[in-house]
Amino acid sequence: MSVTTSSQATVPFAEALTRYEPVMGLEVHVELSTATKMFCGCATEFGAEPNTQTCPVCLGLPGALPVVNGTAVESAIRIGLALNCRIAEWCRFARKNYFYPDMPKNFQTSQYDEPIAFDGWLDVEVPANEDGGPAFTFRVEIERAHMEEDTGKSTHVGGSTGRIHGAEYSVVDFNRAGIPLIEIVTKPMVGAGDRAPEVARAYVAALRDLLRALDVTHGRMEQGNIRCDANVSLMPVGSETFGTRTETKNVNSLRSVERAVRYEITRHAAVLDAGEAILQETRHWHEDTGVTTSGRPKSDADDYRYFPEPDLVPVAPSREEVERLRATLPENPAERRRRLQADWGFSDLEMRDVVNAGAVDVIEQTVAAGASPAAARKWWTGDLARRANADGVAVTDLGVTPAHIAELDGLVTGGRLNDSMARQVVDGVVAGEGTPTQVADARGLELVQDDSALQAAVDKVVGANPDIVERIRGGKVQAAGALIGQVMKEMRGQADAARARELILATVGVEG
Amino acid sequence: MTFTSVELTQAHLDRIGRIDPALNAFLLVDAEGALATAANVDGARAAGEELPRLAGVPVAVKDIACTKGMTTTAGSRMLEHFVPPYDATIVTRLREARMPILGKTNMDEFAMGSSTEHSAFGPTRNPWDLDRIPGGSGGGSSAAVAAYLAPLAIGSDTGGSIRQPAAVTGSVGVKPTYGGVSRYGVIALASSLDQIGPCARTVADAALLHEVIGGHDPMDSTSIDAPVPPVVAAATGTRDLTGMKVGVVREIGGEGYQDGVLRRFEEALELLRGLGAEIVEVSCPHFVYAMAAYYLIQPSEASSNLARYDAMRYGARTTPEGSPSAEQVMAASRDEAFGDEVKRRIILGTYALSSGYYDAYYGQAQKVRTLIARDFAAAFEQVDVLVSPTTPTTAFRIGDKLDDPMAMYLNDIATIPANLAGVPGMSIPSGVAEEDGLPVGVQILAPAMEDQRLYAVGAALEERLREVQGGYVIEKAPQIEEVRA
Numbered sequence: 002m003s004v005t006t007s008s009q010a011t012v013p014f015a016e017a018l019t020r021y022e023p024v025m026g027l028e029v030h031v032e033l034s035t036a037t038k039m040f041c042g043c044a045t046e047f048g049a050e051p052n053t054q055t056c057p058v059c060l061g062l063p064g065a066l067p068v069v070n071g072t073a074v075e076s077a078i079r080i081g082l083a084l085n086c087r088i089a090e091w092c093r094f095a096r097k098n099y100f101y102p103d104m105p106k107n108f109q110t111s112q113y114d115e116p117i118a119f120d121g122w123l124d125v126e127v128p129a130n131e132d133g134g135p136a137f138t139f140r141v142e143i144e145r146a147h148m149e150e151d152t153g154k155s156t157h158v159g160g161s162t163g164r165i166h167g168a169e170y171s172v173v174d175f176n177r178a179g180i181p182l183i184e185i186v187t188k189p190m191v192g193a194g195d196r197a198p199e200v201a202r203a204y205v206a207a208l209r210d211l212l213r214a215l216d217v218t219h220g221r222m223e224q225g226n227i228r229c230d231a232n233v234s235l236m237p238v239g240s241e242t243f244g245t246r247t248e249t250k251n252v253n254s255l256r257s258v259e260r261a262v263r264y265e266i267t268r269h270a271a272v273l274d275a276g277e278a279i280l281q282e283t284r285h286w287h288e289d290t291g292v293t294t295s296g297r298p299k300s301d302a303d304d305y306r307y308f309p310e311p312d313l314v315p316v317a318p319s320r321e322e323v324e325r326l327r328a329t330l331p332e333n334p335a336e337r338r339r340r341l342q343a344d345w346g347f348s349d350l351e352m353r354d355v356v357n358a359g360a361v362d363v364i365e366q367t368v369a370a371g372a373s374p375a376a377a378r379k380w381w382t383g384d385l386a387r388r389a390n391a392d393g394v395a396v397t398d399l400g401v402t403p404a405h406i407a408e409l410d411g412l413v414t415g416g417r418l419n420d421s422m423a424r425q426v427v428d429g430v431v432a433g434e435g436t437p438t439q440v441a442d443a444r445g446l447e448l449v450q451d452d453s454a455l456q457a458a459v460d461k462v463v464g465a466n467p468d469i470v471e472r473i474r475g476g477k478v479q480a481a482g483a484l485i486g487q488v489m490k491e492m493r494g495q496a497d498a499a500r501a502r503e504l505i506l507a508t509v510g511v512e513g
Numbered sequence: 514m515t516f517t518s519v520e521l522t523q524a525h526l527d528r529i530g531r532i533d534p535a536l537n538a539f540l541l542v543d544a545e546g547a548l549a550t551a552a553n554v555d556g557a558r559a560a561g562e563e564l565p566r567l568a569g570v571p572v573a574v575k576d577i578a579c580t581k582g583m584t585t586t587a588g589s590r591m592l593e594h595f596v597p598p599y600d601a602t603i604v605t606r607l608r609e610a611r612m613p614i615l616g617k618t619n620m621d622e623f624a625m626g627s628s629t630e631h632s633a634f635g636p637t638r639n640p641w642d643l644d645r646i647p648g649g650s651g652g653g654s655s656a657a658v659a660a661y662l663a664p665l666a667i668g669s670d671t672g673g674s675i676r677q678p679a680a681v682t683g684s685v686g687v688k689p690t691y692g693g694v695s696r697y698g699v700i701a702l703a704s705s706l707d708q709i710g711p712c713a714r715t716v717a718d719a720a721l722l723h724e725v726i727g728g729h730d731p732m733d734s735t736s737i738d739a740p741v742p743p744v745v746a747a748a749t750g751t752r753d754l755t756g757m758k759v760g761v762v763r764e765i766g767g768e769g770y771q772d773g774v775l776r777r778f779e780e781a782l783e784l785l786r787g788l789g790a791e792i793v794e795v796s797c798p799h800f801v802y803a804m805a806a807y808y809l810i811q812p813s814e815a816s817s818n819l820a821r822y823d824a825m826r827y828g829a830r831t832t833p834e835g836s837p838s839a840e841q842v843m844a845a846s847r848d849e850a851f852g853d854e855v856k857r858r859i860i861l862g863t864y865a866l867s868s869g870y871y872d873a874y875y876g877q878a879q880k881v882r883t884l885i886a887r888d889f890a891a892a893f894e895q896v897d898v899l900v901s902p903t904t905p906t907t908a909f910r911i912g913d914k915l916d917d918p919m920a921m922y923l924n925d926i927a928t929i930p931a932n933l934a935g936v937p938g939m940s941i942p943s944g945v946a947e948e949d950g951l952p953v954g955v956q957i958l959a960p961a962m963e964d965q966r967l968y969a970v971g972a973a974l975e976e977r978l979r980e981v982q983g984g985y986v987i988e989k990a991p992q993i994e995e996v997r998a
Contacts, residue, residue, distance in 0.1 A: 057599050057698075061821045063592065064579045064601055064698040068734050096817050098866070102839040107820035171839070173825075306866035308875060311704035311814055313734050 007247075007280045007295040010271040014263055015195070017270030021235035023197040024243050025190040025262060027141075027204060028230040031183045031212055032151065033076050034219050038179035039150040040067030040110060045181075047224060051174035059179035061105030066312050069094075073181040074117070074316055076217040077148045078326050080183055081118025083211055083333075084143045091317045092117050094148070094310040103153035103173045111149035111184075113307040117316065118146040123211070126335055127196060127203045139200050142188035153178040183217075189243065197266065202259035205229055209255075210334040222253050229258055233265040235273060244269070245279040249293050252286045261286045264293055341365060345374035358382045360396060363403050370407035373414075380406050384424060388431065401430050409437040421494055422446045448497045452504070458491040459484075459504045470509050481505050518551035518558075518569030522613045525571050529615065529662045532993050537637045538647075538657040539616045540576050541584055547571060547613035554611050567721055568611035573663035575654050576617035577624055578709070579698040580604050587700045588620040588632040588650075591822045591829050591850035601698025602733065603667060603709055603726045610725045615663050618653030622852045623819060624674055624702040626650050627924040630915055631854045638911070639682060641951055641990050645908040648678025648924075654712045655682040660993055665722045666712040671702045672807055673903075673928025675710045676940035680903035680954025683942040683986045685719045685971070686712050688928075690961045691935030692737035694723075695730030703814035704735075706807075706932040714987050716941060716971040720748035723964070739962065747965035752973040755789030759970070760896030764800040765927045771906040773946020777953040778902045781943045784977040785900070785970070793896050797888035799881060803930045806881035808922060809865045809874050810933070816862030819855065822847065857918065886934040893960045898970050901927050903940040903954030931958050939967040941975050942986035952986055 038045055041058035057065040081088050095113035121143035129136040154177045159169025185208065193200040209227055213220040220226055234246035247269070252261045265284070272279055283296035332340075341361065342352045345368070355361055360381040367377035381396060385406075389396040409426060412418045418426065418441060429440030441447065449455060462484050463470055472480045481502055488501045506512070526544050533539050554569035579585050579597035581604075586592045600608065607614060621631035629637040629652030637652040639645040640660035647656040654666035655678030668675035670688035679686025687710045694709040701707060711722035727741035761782065766775065782792050824830035824846035825839065831849040833841055851859070865874035892899060904924055914921040931938040940954040955974070959966040979985055 057597075060826060062579075062597065062599070062827070063585070063587065063595065063700045063821070064597070064696075066697050066733050068732060098817050098820060100820065100823065100840065100843060102823075102825050102843075105821065105826065107823055108817050304868045306817070306863065306868070306871075308813065308817070308866055308871070311735075312701075 005278045005280045006272055007282055007284075008272050008275075008277070009268065009292065009294070010275075011264070011267035012270045012274060014267050017235075017267050018195040020238060021266070021270055021273065022191070022194065022238050022240070023262075023266050024234045024236060024246075025187075025193070025197055025201055026232035026246070027187045027190070027201060028232070029185045029205065029208055030228045030230075031080070031185065031218050032226045033073055033181040033183060033217055034226075035070055035072045035076065035181055037070060039070050039073055039148070039181035040179055043179065047219075049176055051172075051176060054176040055178070059105065060175055061107075067110060067310075069313060069316065070181060073148060074318070075326060076181070076215075077117045077146065077183050078318060078323060079215055079330060080185070080212065080217060081121065081146050082323070082327050083215055083330055084118065084121040084123055084146060084185065086118035086121030086143060086146060088318060088323050089115060089117050089119070089316075090320075091115075091315050093315045094313045095307045096310050098306040101152065102171065103155045103175075103178070105153065105175060105178055109149060109152065110310055110313070112147035116145040116147035119144065121146070123204070123207060124335070125200065125203045125207045127199050130196075130199060134196060134199075137196075139190075139193060139203070141190055141200075141204050144186045144188045146183055146185045149182050149184060151177050151180040151182050198259040198263040201231060201262045202255050205258050206255050207335065214331040214334045214337075216331075222255070225253065228253055231258060231262050231265070233262055233269065234279070235266065235269045244273070245281050247279060247282055247284050247293075248299060249284045249286050250296065254288075257286060257288055260291055261293060264291060268293070337361075345378070347374070347378065351378065354382050358386050358396065360386070363397055366403035367406045370404045372407040372410040376410040376413070377403075377406060380409070384427060388427075399431055400433060401427065405430050405437055412437055412441060416450075416497065417441065417447055419448060419494075419497060422448070447495060449492060449495050452500070455488070455492065455496055455501060456504055456508075458488050458496075459501065459508050462487045462491065463505065463508050473506070473509050473511055478506070478511060518554045518613065519548060521569065522547050522551040522571045522615070525615055525661075525663060532660055532662060535638065535643060535993060536640060536647075536656050536660055536662070537635050538618055538653045538660065538662055539573070540586060540588075540619050540634055540653070542616035543583060543614060546583070547615050550608075550611060550613040554613075557611075565610045565725075567665075567725055569613070570665065571613040571615045571663060572607055572722070573615045573618050573654060573657045573666040574604065574607070575620055575651050575667050575669055577620060577669050577700045578604055578667060579700070580614070580617065583614075583617065585617065585700070586634070587624070588622040588634065589822075589850065589852070589855070590633045591846075592827075593633070593829060595827055597698070599698060602695035602730045604698065606726050607667075612665075612725070618651070618657055618666060620653055620674075621650035622855050623700065623815070624650035624669060624671055624707075625815070625854045625858055627673070627677055627921050628909075628911070628914065629653060629678075630911060631852055633852055636911055639908045640993055641683065641908065643993075645910055645951070646681070648681040648908065650674040651678045651686075651712065655679055655684050655686065658682070658712050658714055659684045659987060659990060664714070665718060667709060667722075667726070668712045669699060669702075669707055669709050670928075670932065670938075671706045671708075671811060672932050673925035675712060676928045676938055676954070676956060677904050677924055679712060679940040680942070680956075681908035681952065683945075683952030683990055684712060684714055685716055685939070685941050685975075686710065687719050687723060687939045687964075687967065688931060688937060689723060689727060689964050690737070690742075690937045691932075692733075692735050693741070693937070693962075693964060694727050695733045695736050697730055697732040701814075701818040703811040704818060705814060706811060708932070714985070716939075716968055716975050717745070717748040719939075720744040720968050737962070742962060742964040744965050744968045747968035748972045750969065750972075752976055753789055754785065754970065754973050757790045757898070757970070758793055758896040759785050759790045760793050760795040760892055760899045762800065762892070762899055762901050763794055763796045764798065765901040769905050769923070770902060771946060771948070773948050774902045774904070774906060774953050777943040777946065778900075778955055781900070781955045781974060781978070784974060784981065788973050788977060790970075795892045795895055795899065797885070797892055797930070799884040799888050800930050802881045803885055803933055804922065804926055806878040806885070807925075807929045807933060808861070809878035810882065812858040812862030813865045813875050814862070816859045816866065819851075819859060822850070824850075854918070882933045885930055889930070889934045889936055889958075889960070897959075898966050899958040900970075901956045901958075903927060903956040907946050907949055907951035907953060927956060934961075936961050937964040937967055939971050941971050943974075943978060944982060944986055945989060952990075
């Protein structure tokens with residue numbers, strides 16, 4: 002019998018992939034954004050004072066009983082449908098029994114062999130990578146999506162690690178206990194080869210986008226709304242028998258998902274190369290050092306003594322109800338992005354910026370309100386994104402609406418405002434001074450349309466800069482830029498720069 | 514004779530003060546709270562206010578139901594100092610009915626037992642004979658009612674904990690249809706079996722209390738969304754049972770049943786016949802497996818329901834020497850604060866639910882449960898109600914069965930099938946056994962949601978028994994003062 006190990010040694014990734022085929026399984030926990038908890042009426046608001054959003058039910062007091070949150074069930078069904086799952090006609094909750102101080106009842110009310118949704122799939126677009134790997138689509142098979150409740154949150158005080166071992170004492174916040182969770186479990190993901198870490202990341206990203214589009218979760222990984230456990234095993238190339246897996250818990254950013262999977266592949270390969278066996282265990286991911294460390298041994302025989310929850314009645318959504326929910330599904334985010342990119346004529350790079358800025362929806366709304374796609378993109382991913390970034394808020398929380406930007410775009414293309422004036426108008430809109438037209442009126446922002454004032458300014462500037470005029474006449478037409486600047490200054494910015502250029506060139510007698 | 518609620522409540526409090534030291538039926542007496550409610554009702558009545566039917570009638574509550582601000586122990590050291598921040602739904606309903614709550618009654622720890630000997634706070638004694646058990650788990654409620662310490666009491670019945678104590682104390686006890694009375698705030702033993710019900714001295718009294726506590730509760734998912742069956746009308750309506758078919762279950766009775774119990778049962782059948790009922794023998798072949806199935810399902814659910822008592826958020830905490838981990842504190846606290854019977858059932862249930870044993874034990878027991886429900890369904894196609902002796906014997910002596918769990922469990926052999934199938938059941942006194950002079954109960958069972966049939970048959974039989982026996986059975990109980998002397 003070979004040695005079982007949780008060694009930290011690794012071999013280079015590319016080398017590992019010459020000998021082994023990785024198999025992954027991802028378990029994603031999604032915190033639903035329902036107003037109340039899974040089995041009681043307590044609020045779910047993030048960041049409240051500890052233990053203020055609790056009641057006899059979510060504290061597990063003697064005698065308390067659960068009642069299922071109907072909205073959470075609807076969300077679960079919609080998630081299942083969006084993942085192309087079958088929806089159970091009849092399913093039950095089950096008790097998962099184990100003792101832990103942050104679990105009030107010492108069992109978690111979950112689902113076991115009767116999940117609400119099962120047998121689905123999600124097509125994931127994996128982008129091209131820097132090593133020349135092409136973009137491709139990977140179909141992730143979904144095993145199941147089931148409903149459960151979150152536990153309380155333990156904080157371990159004292160000691161150096163922040164973990165329970167070595168802590169002086171621990172405190173528990175039960176505000177999180179009973180928050181509705183949907184656990185989405187993939188079937189084993191095989192065949193991704195050296196792109197496996199990217200596939201893992203792309204899957205979680207696609208899932209996040211889908212869940213946000215469904216509007217069932219706040220979807221903020223950094224707040225723990227979406228938490229990922231990554232199972233990884235290796236099998237020799239050509240084999241069809243899966244190797245022993247490890248489960249890396251709580252990998253909570255897209256980048257970490259990719260890095261953690263990559264690390265475990267390199268670590269497994271080293272263990273297997275040494276002729277040793279992988280220890281089946283959970284592992285902790287360390288963001289700072291980029292490694293996983295051993296958690297607790299986990300066998301398939303972990304005994305949670307599941308049995309059907311006798312305090313709840315079965316969930317039996319009618320087919321009519323399921324179809325009603327199906328009709329509420331949004332367009333698949335990936336398909337929608339492809340459609341909009343084509344409509345808008347954006348390059349791949351431009352579209353990626355738009356997606357990363359979270360600006361797809363506002364641009365769509367701005368275009369619908371009458372702006373050109375290019376102008377909408379320029380505003381939302383440029384000036385407005387910078388403002389939002391500087392203020393640390395979402396671009397949609399600036400107080401500027403798609404209608405505002407469409408109106409502003411109209412003022413620019415109609416010749417009333419130039420870009421710099423338009424930015425001043427945005428200052429006013431952000432400050433709550435009204436619509437762009439109201440701000441422009443109030444601030445007296447309007448391009449001077451009367452050539453006589455502009456001509457006077459041009460004459461003054463031309464007269465004051467004979468050397469530059471000589472250079473323009475000598476053929477250096479671009480030197481006119483310096484004069485345009487001065488003219489604009491004379492006009493206090495309220496001039497059309499293009500018209501100023503025309504007049505300057507005409508005044509010095511040069512053809513534009 | 515008229516009297517005020519304060520006078521009525523005070524009279525009961527006085528009697529509790531005199532008698533209960535001999536019985537130990539109450540774990541907590543709330544004289545102040547009960548009298549305040551009573552005074553409030555008296556004032557309202559004097560002001561001509563319209564009041565609920567039982568307003569001002571005192572009631573005792575089994576210490577398994579959470580009472581806000583009033584210690585609720587479930588008979589366990591674990592909860593010796595637990596003061597719930599909320600009321601069980603049934604307690605809310607008692608308060609809404611403006612019934613003074615006299616206090617909390619003794620019980621086997623977490624309702625595990627048939628004698629109240631497993632209470633961490635000492636056994637309750639049977640008012641008929643202080644050396645005998647008052648039944649269990651709800652011996653406190655039945656003894657309180659039988660000894661006139663309370664006119665009415667709340668019980669809970671998981672395998673017979675209302676009906677068996679009623680039988681051995683000469684009182685009336687009803688387990689309603691599963692889901693007929695809210696379980697919210699009632700400390701769980703086995704969720705799929707537990708049901709709350711009334712304890713009283715007469716069938717009509719039980720019906721009045723049933724009506725107060727019954728009905729849908731959105732806080733209990735297993736609560737039935739339907740009106741309370743017309744139990745009061747049934748208990749006070751016609752005594753004519755002409756056309757009614759009464760089934761005798763062949764599998765309940767015979768060997769192991771005390772002579773006096775069987776004789777009183779045969780007499781009851783004769784009286785039912787005299788009331789116009791047709792007596793039919795029916796077979797429920799799977800009832801013989803009920804006990805085995807019950808002692809897998811009930812401990813399994815209990816092992817999970819009792820997991821929350823870990824001394825982390827509430828409950829008695831025992832901290833081992835050194836710097837123990839949370840798990841070590843949990844283990845030490847549970848070891849210290851749970852009694853042997855509770856530990857026995859947690860171990861049984863944990864084993865039965867374990868991977869590799871689940872199918873053979875819990876899974877198999879659930880199949881038996883389905884078969885028992887089918888037996889009931891088939892029987893109720895032939896008859897309107899079923900009848901049987903409630904218990905195999907009269908009250909046994911304190912200590913007699915404490916070291917023999919199987920003998921203790923057999924007390925519930927006739928009552929358990931109703932819990933497994935969720936059907937309602939009632940025990941009424943059918944007389945005393947001549948060999949020991951102790952009361953005997955007859956059990957009536959009806960289909961789910963047909964609780965009123967229990968009351969119709971129970972009230973008719975109760976009245977005939979009273980006629981032929983020259984009074985209520987409970988009136989034959991010796992005065993406690995005499996017993997003490």
